[in-house]
Amino acid sequence: MTTPAPLKTAKPAVPSAQLRVGVLLVNLGTPDTADAPGVRVYLKEFLSDARVIEDQGLIWKAVLNGIILRSRPRTKALDYQKIWNNERNESPLKTITRSQAEKLAAVLSDRDHVVVDWAMRYGNPSIKAGIDALIAKGCERILAVPLYPQYSASTSATVCDEVFRVLARLRNQPTLRVTPPYYEDxxxxxxxxxxxxxxxxxxxxxxxxxxxxxxxxxxxxxxxxxxxxxxxxxxxxxxxxxxxxxxxxxxxxxxxxxxxxxxxxxxxxxxxxxxxxxxxxxxxxxxxxxxxxxxxxxxxxxxxxxxxxxxxxxxxxxxIPCLNDSDPGMDVIRTLVLRELQGWI
The missing domain is CATH 3.40.50.1400 (Rossmann fold)
Known part of the structure; x- marks a missing residue:
């Protein structure tokens, strides 16, 4: 009679609280530069999204490429120049979103397994760059945080679309959660x-x-x-x-x-x-x-x-200024993130 082989001792499971968790704050987007070429690149990406302009047929493409992208970037660049953060050479949206991520990271600093990053749906840093950075830091779980209080397909949904597109190209996908709209939170x-x-x-x-x-x-x-x-x-x-x-x-x-x-x-x-x-x-x-x-x-x-x-x-x-990275504004983001991270941290 053959003696059965001894069972292999399973490795102890890593406590879920010790798995690296990524938090990715996402806002709409911004041109990289406050000039016509920079605005043109941004508008082309933005207005080519079927969530933003649902009819992406030949007529729209002709209007977009033949009229809008020829004239509108010049006028919008002048508008961006009025509000541009010249010290950092970036838009205020980028400055503020970065600060929101940094302040959230500071709030969560006692949890060394949580990594916070930020991205723009259109422009840079891209959602792909944000997800790649979190994965490179060992994050096996990612919470995407669309910074839109009210849901719409042209904002919240298109963030999810892009996140899913990035994950679709990965063989080893992180587990994903997405925060819900918080319009009456x-x-x-x-x-x-x-x-x-x-x-x-x-x-x-x-x-x-x-x-x-x-x-x-x-x-x-x-x-x-x-x-x-x-x-x-x-x-x-x-x-x-x-x-x-x-x-x-x-x-x-x-x-x-x-x-x-x-x-x-x-x-x-x-x-x-x-x-x-x-x-x-x-x-x-x-x-x-x-x-x-x-x-x-x-x-x-x-x-x-x-x-x-x-x-x-x-x-x-x-x-009246937006909530931005003010104390009340950060309380909202912190509350939303900690609520959705329950069970992960």
Whole structure:
């Protein structure tokens, strides 16, 4: 009778808490340079995404390559130059997102198995570069954090698309989690309210009302099922409750229209014009859909819409900074990340 071979002793499992975990903060993106060539590269990548412009047919490609990419980069480069971080030679969005990652890493520094990095959906550093860096540091699990409070296919979903594309090319894939939208999360609403109250206390005037301006979206996208508009409404309603305001003194609008299609209304710029002509003289604008200040907040709101308001009779205008890497802003990111890392750390 053959004596059975002794069983091999299994290696003790590595405690899950000791596995290296990567956290990748992701924001929308930015040109690498504030000139026409840099903006052209960025716009081509951005506007070639079928999540952003859903009809990528021959007509759109002809318009994009024959008209938009020939003329728009020059004008947008001038806008970027108005808000560019010349000291670092980069956009404020890149500066702030890097700082958010560094501050989150400091908060998690007592967990030496957690690695934090950051990326841009369009431009650099790319999502691929971020994932490659985390894997190179031994991360077997990755939490992707799209820094968009309100979900939309053209922001949150396209981050996931790119993450999945990167992982699809890997034989040895890390385990993946993605943070959910946080449009009415208690920590987020509280941080927004605190930031508004803190900013208003610094002003030399009292705004007659506040406008909450969100990035726009073609109306047809919502009609096809995108929940973005409902998330913006939920954020605004939660903020009204927290601040003790109503829809007469905290208005919801949408900015950044592009093309000839009907977009979500009311439009921010038209609202600025209307309010000024109706006799409103003092106003403040908050941009709850942006986790970091960028071209759309620093130039479009703080400069362009301020000019529209004053040109039509308004007198005092203040743009409330985004949460950025402020203490309240970092509380939101920390809360979101630690919640989604449960069971991993």
């Amino acid at each position: 208690e920590a987020y609403i509280e941080a927004l309210a605190v930031s508004i109250e803190t900013h208003l206390a610094t002003l030399s005037f009292k705004p007659e009302l506040i406008v909450a301006s969100f990035h726009g979206m073609p109306k047809s996208y919502v009609e096809k099922g995108d929940p973005y508009q409902s998330h913006c409404v939920a954020t605004t309603e939660a903020l009204r409750r927290r601040l003790g305001m109503d829809d007469a003194n905290l208005l919801l609008t949408f900015q950044s229209r592009f093309g000839n299609d009907e977009w979500l209304q009311p439009y921010t710029d038209k609202t600025m014009e209307r309010l000024a002509r109706e006799g409103v003289r003092r106003i403040a604008v908050v941009t709850p859909g942006f986790s970091a200040d960028c071209l759309e907040t620093l130039e479009e709101i703080a400069q362009e819409n301020a000019e529209i308001f004053k040109h039509n009779g308004g007198e005092q205008f203040s743009a």
